[in-house]
Amino acid sequence: MDKLKFKKIKIFPWLFFEASLSLLLFSQFSLAQKPTLAFKNYSVEDGLSHNYIRAILQDAEGFIWIATEDGLNKFDGYTFHAYRSSTEDSTSISDHPIIALELDSEQNLWIGTWGGGVFVYNKKQDNFRRIIQGQEKSRGIHSNLIYDIFKDSRGRMWIGTGGMGLEMYDPKQQKFFHYKHNPEDASSLSHNRVMSITEGENGVLWLGTLGGGLNRFDPETAKFTKFLHEEGNAYSLSGNEVFKVFFDSKQRLWAGTWGSGLNLMDKDTHQFTRFKHDPDDPFGLSNDEVWCITEAKDGRIWIGTDHGLALYNEEKKNFYVFEHDPFDPKSLSGNPIKSLYSDARGRLWVGTYNKGISIFDKQMNLFEHYYKKFNQNSVADNNVSAFLNLNDRHVLIGTDGQGLSLFDIENKWFTHYQHDKRP
Template sequence: MRILTMITSWREHKMNTLRTTLKQMCMLCLALWGVGVVLAMAALVEASGIAEKLKFEHLTIAQGLPHDVVYSILQDRQGFMWFSGEGGLARYDGYSFKVYQHDPLNPDSIASNNISQILKDREGAIWCSTWGAGVDRFDPQTETFQHYKHDPANPNSLSDDRAHVIYQDNSGILWFGTFAGGLNRFDPAARIFTRFQHADDDPHSLSHNRVWSVVEDQAGNLWIGTSDKLNRLDRATGQFTHYHHDPQNPRSLSHNETRWLYVDQTGTLWVSTAGGLNRYHAASDDFTRYAHDPQNPHSLSNNTAFKICEDQQQRLWIGTKGIDAGGLNMFDPQSQQFVSYAYDPNNPSSISHNDIRDVFIDRSGVLWIGTRGGGVNKLDLKPKKFHSVTRNPNAPNTLHGALVFALAEDVDGNHWIGTDGGGLNKHDVRSGVFSYYDSTNSGISKDSVLAIQPDSDGRLWLGTKGEGLNHFDPQTEQFVVYKQDPNNPNSLSNDQVYSLLQDREGRLWVGTDNGLNLFHPEDQTFTRFLPDKQNPNSLSYKAILSLMQARDGAIWIGTWGGGVNRLEFTEVSGVREAQFTVYRRDLNNPNSLSNDEVTALLEDRNGDVWIGTNGGLNKFDPRTHTFTHYFQADGLPNSEIAGLLEDHAGMIWISTIAGLSRFDPAGQTFRNYDVADGLQSNQFKDNAYFRSRSGQLFFGGVNGYSYFDPAQVQDNPVPPPVALTSFKVFEQPVVLPLSVSYLQHLKLSYRDKFFAFEFAALDYTNTEKNRYAYKMEGFDHDWIAAGQRRYASYTNLDAGQYIFRVIASNNDGVWNKDGVAVNLTILPPGGKPRGSEGCWRFWS
């Protein structure tokens, strides 16, 4: 007996009301977020129709940052990142911090822990402007500080010890802006300061003595932002031209307090003020204003704007003093729209604080954000390889279940997701809204959906966990349920439905835990195909995990323990009979199927059949009826295969229980990806995969689903800089007269029997995936693959000459094969160099 379950009219009304309310809530949420949920380095809405929030990584005192107030960020010549704020100066190598702080007992230490800005000059030195202790010049090689302070008796000294800003112009001259002492010009060769200050009786003097920012434009003009007006200095005459806010002129500066100045790649001057952002037009000598508009979610989030930087797509990133609104803004000059990013207590991957004090993009395309209270935030701006949709119980527009069993795309391009316990989920690609059907709001027979098959009429066939087959009409939102009837041999053979297939003739095949079924819509009956020990041409095993139709019309059937079956129909005495050809594992045949649990099937563009099993990937040769095997040892992330898809370039994508892999059939190579690359998790589920009409690939797993455009999965091509970060003898750090990162030669005594080097690859895209190898030439016969390990130790080396080398790869396995090297001399007993009494170590 066939069981038909129709949604009654009152339940329809209840469900429609619920869905309408949910959609309104979701659309309101999306409107409030604006385009703040766009993907990095992508269009505002992906071809998939899914919008994601950016995921920020955080560095705080918990990770070793000396203070959570960070005012300034830079990257030095070697590739180290430097941060300054209220905790001194900190160097970061992607793993740990080296901190430089003021020591009252050491006059050679940094002058103050309160550092408002840091600047790398042409020689590689780092300048630090402090609040109350003048300016320091730090030499990264010798790790020494040189102090410059205000001297009331010397008019050529720094005008004020409360320094705000440092800038080096194209001629190498340094400019220092102070709190109350105006602007200072510093000639590094002459080592004297020349002051430019406000004079009430001189209208061409600096407009105000509090200087926030200095920049040189492409025409060589020097612009100075102060607490009262923007200034342009004519360096030939020493006179300043002032730009001020005029309430009667909308083309004037938006506010007189000018916080930051930036010249973009096109030569345009941008001016951050306490009243919004301004764009200067040199031809007309006026400004376009960009201010916060509470009615416009695409406007600047807050009018108190600070620092600016520009990415490779010529988008501007602007830090503001946000409170309730997002502090970080991204401005697209093409659309003239802003996207803001706010701290969200319910989202651990949101930006950590809304008061943004610095923005900086490093050489590998990573955006660093300094905050006043939330430490440092990090965001990779390179195109994301993978995008993932996961359940967020605190968000109104989210998946209704975390674990994804099934995925499909309907004729309208909408995406359907079968979950474990969350029912059937729909993602409306056009609106971006998620909705769901479960046992509380619909007639679905079970909240765990194992398989989805859209039909040609726009309806969906659903396989459930133990509650039969469902036929769903999205237009009427009605479900028809088909279940096993023990008294009816023409009913469904089993209620556990693992797999579904609509063949090219429009016939529906249903794989269950007890046989294969063919559905006959004309009389609503099923033909069952079951194993028959008396018939060698019958189905090999009862549990059907996967189904696929090949180009020749044959149906391939993957079973849970009986190998793979190929089904064809043959004419016998005018009657069509099913003929199953079985391929199973044969311990005596190395060319047989690798495992009898068949989870995934694919026919590629060349007509080759790929078979995923719980014991490896198989390629079937129809000419010899043999299989080629691929296992974890051959490069797969794991031998338990969950899904198989072919992309537009002929690459085979394989989901497993330990990550995703791209296989190149021509080169016979695997490229593996894991959760650190943006996948939903490393564990994927059987049957949860599909290729969209746009060519995107979707794979589901235990934490939602991941999707991507295979053409956009590009490796980071930049080899990472490599640097030594520490040298230890007998597990104790050695204080060197030269920073270990600049070390080229090292002499040790024979008594230094145990020593170790630490090192780092200075690419911050994903430091967890950087890899290392090292070699002590003269001792090691070959390179030692260290994986993620960042140290090398040696014991009891003989006296002699050695070269220690380190090489490293970035997150995508691109190696810097030059790396870094140190010449090492180990002296024999009595081999102390002249003048080394009592000191056994020498460096240069």
């Protein structure tokens, strides 16, 4: 160790009373090493209507809309307002689970439910209009089982259904158009369960299906091109149960599957790079069930899996994984991640299965938080009474009853010194 250089350190009184907070060190959000993230968590105890979060979206006025298993929530930054079904109000929303949220070109909120069809929120009247399931081809949707809703660059609304294929509403013509699998037509949709929809270059749509792999759809020709898993071909899609498709700002297509991991497609060769969970690789994908993918305002790619949140490291082509820690109140609220959303401020909203919402705000995450953690290298105790800066690399930490901890800033490692009671 270098020659000791002593400095007077101001002790902050609140450190004695904040039992969970041990040490704060200024940190830049860099992927040279795994960043330490602090999340703000919300649950039914804070006003959410349900802890199972299916989708999250922000409107033009800044309100955050949250789709849950029981009702729709609007969050103004302070409180949650829940919209639920009412038998006494024909303009209320359905009592079915809410699966999808999307804004149309007029900033009207479209809500997709599992069993109740599609609703459109009337902002002026603060109520809902249901899109009726119609018998005629151009009127209404053909299924009330909704997986996804997506607005394309031309303002058309695309709806993925759970068995009746792909629906499209053209606001200019005020008509619905329908696309289904035809076993006698190789250029038709590969499967009628359309789980996820996104748009790539030149207005081409990409669809994830449950059992039919990935579909490329050209609306101009109304032709579908299929990308399927091929046994023995390491560059094919890893699996045909595609839960999520996502185009990032670099025009790369990501495809998350159920049980077969994550895929990244080369747009020139249409070959896939596969990422799968490896229990022996600490930098691998956290789980092979991929529910959601999003890109933050800083360009970083986040992946929600059935066991944790993964941050893609562009340089090393691997992942940093974040999981719920029962000893850390600022960790993720739960591990099954069902929805992700990056809002206008750059905050990452994480929707979980039955554990509510976790929010990571990069602008507020200017500190690294260290807590006493069971069976892990950490500070000796959460009650910190003093700091002494020994040199540029080492900080000595005094605790209330558990001795001294020497913290190596570079390696993020604690060494503990306690009174030896032996004579």
